[in-house]
Each structure stands twice: as C-alpha cells, then as structure tokens.
Amino acid sequence: MKAKRINLALQGGGAHGAFTWGVLDRILADDRLEIAAISGTSAGALNGAAVKCGLARGSRDLARDTLEALWTDVGALTDERLAPWLEAFSPLALSHGVEMSPLYQAGDMFSRAVSPYLTGGATEHALRRIVGKLNFRSICSDAGPDFHICATNVRTGKIKLFTGQAIGVDAILASACLPTLFPAVEIGGEHYWDGGYTGNPALFPLFEAHLPRDILIVNINPLERPELPVTARDIQNRINEISFNTSLLRELRAIEFVQRLVRGGKIPEGAMKDVLVHMVADDSLMRQLSVATKTVANPVVMSQLRSAGHRAADAFLDRDFDKVGAASTVNLEEMFG
Secondary structure: OOOEEEEEEEOOOHHHHHHHHHHHHHHHOOOOEEEEEEEEEOHHHHHHHHHHHHHOOOOHHHHHHHHHHHHHHHOOOOOOOOOHHHHHOOHHHHHHHHHHOHHHHHHHHHHHHOOHHHHOOHHHHHHHHHHOOOOHHHHOOOOOOEEEEEEEEOOOOOEEEEEHHHOOHHHHHHHOOOOOOOOOEEEOOEEEEEHHHOOOOOOHHHHOOOOOOEEEEEOOOOOOOOOOOOOHHHHHHHHHHHHHHHHHHHHHHHHHHHHHHHHOOOOOOOOOOOOEEEEEOOHHHHHHOOOHHHHOOOHHHHHHHHHHHHHHHHHHHHHHHHHOOOOOOOOHHHHOO
C-alpha cells in the first residue's frame, strides 16, 4: 500500500516537548505514513530538526535514533543511577514536586526580577551544545520533508520563518528563546524571541500547492481548562497558555472559514487549499503537569511524557488513520461555534 503523505505542525512547550518525541517516534515506525513537511516552534523546531536530519538521509530509523540522542542529551531518559522508586511516582507528583522546591521557586522569582542580559546564558550555552550536535548539512538540504522554523522578530513583532540554508543553530535557539530566561538571539542584524508568540506552530507554510492537504498538529499546551485559575501561579500559567495558543487558534479559524466557503460553493474549486486538520494531544495529562517541568528537565517526567506521546499517536492511528487524505478529524466548526 502506498504511504499516505502528511504535514506535521509541532508546538513548543519546553521539556514537555518529550511528548512530541513519543508521537514522532510512533509515526516514524509506521511506514503507512510519509512526512512531507514539518513546521516547528521552540521544542517543536528541535524535534522537527531531528526528524529532518534522519529523513533527509533516507532513514526513518536514523530519524528515531537522532530524536533519542537529542532527548537523552536534554535529560529525557531515566539515568540508571536515579533512585528506582522515582519511577513509581506519577508525572503529576514529580512535576509539582519540582514546582514546590525552594530552588525552583527562587530561580523563578529571580528570572522575573532580573534581566537575562545581566545573568549570562549558562542554560543557553548548554542548549547550544546540544543543538550543535545535529547534522545541519542534512537539515538544510532539499532532501526529505520541507522544514520550517518559526521565531518572533523583537523589533517588529512579526513572525519570522527560517527554512533551507537559513536554518542553523541560532535559528533553533531563536525559536526557543524565552525572553525572561535568555537574551534575544541576533541573526542578520535582527533580534528574535520565542516563535510561540507569533506561530505555535505556524501552519501557513504547510498550505503550499505541492504539499498534501493533511496537517497533523501535535499539541502540547492545553487549549481549554475547565477550572478557573485562582492562585497567582495558576493564573500566570494560564496567561502563558492562552498567549502561546492564540496564533494557532487564529490560523485554525482561518482554515475553518475557507472550509465554509468551499462547502458553500462560494469560491472556485482550487482557488484556495481545503486543508484537512488532525490533532494529537493529551490535554488531561498536560493540564495536570506544572509549568516547572517545561523549564526544568526532570528525566522521569520526560520519559513518561514520551510514553504518553506514543500512546496518543497509537490512538490516533487506530481511530483516524483511514480518514487521512479524506476528511478532517478535528471539528473546527464545533471548536469555533
């Protein structure tokens, strides 16, 4: 059977991007799907770069190995020296344990009060070393899927896409540059912050005519929360979630508008691309996790997130594989009704 071609849109979410690692690992193991293009932001850009790195050299296994090496460097796999009893704890307990630790709380308060331009970039330097291990000759090549990285221009507030030869270590660091933690990344005389403010992830690069209709979004930040946030930390966390989901919702609303025009026969056939939207997420898990483990890479939490991503991708493939290429599995009309 010929593989079905899909585009991937990978959200950012710090170390919670280990969930996306699990999703991608499962998709790469399924030869019924072919990845035609990737758009990624922040952790999504990092995951996308690893996938592109392997697929550009013609190997799904190499893409999976590159993902594993990347997240091992970040700290995703449980160290054998780690106390085995940690594995018995839920990701919820571990995530909130990190959040309540005096060290994390002190660091969080410090980052809100002191400019990153005064503190140096120890974390940035560590991330630069990890990203620098990737094979950028493969990532920047024409082989394999199209690949786009999103960042935010600090001066203009506009989205910036890096693709092809423009992709490098700095582009990925720019896409992941949280302004309270890192100095802005300078590229070509412009300064950039996290791409999540303007495209998390950017969908419009995936609308090109040569690409398939299907876009599979791997969502990390919960779109909805049933409970009203009342603590200062929960309020701040929800503000960040809304901020980082706004651009995605805006593009999904535009897709829904085009779908209505197509269904109503109000635009000529082929005048605009009728995109099919799919989503893999685990909002119930992500709603439980603390924001702390986005910035503090807890190896047990990240290993469990990878497993959750694997299960979520399994569920999507079991439930919706037959609809790929035929129909959206996200009801946008209901979402915006």
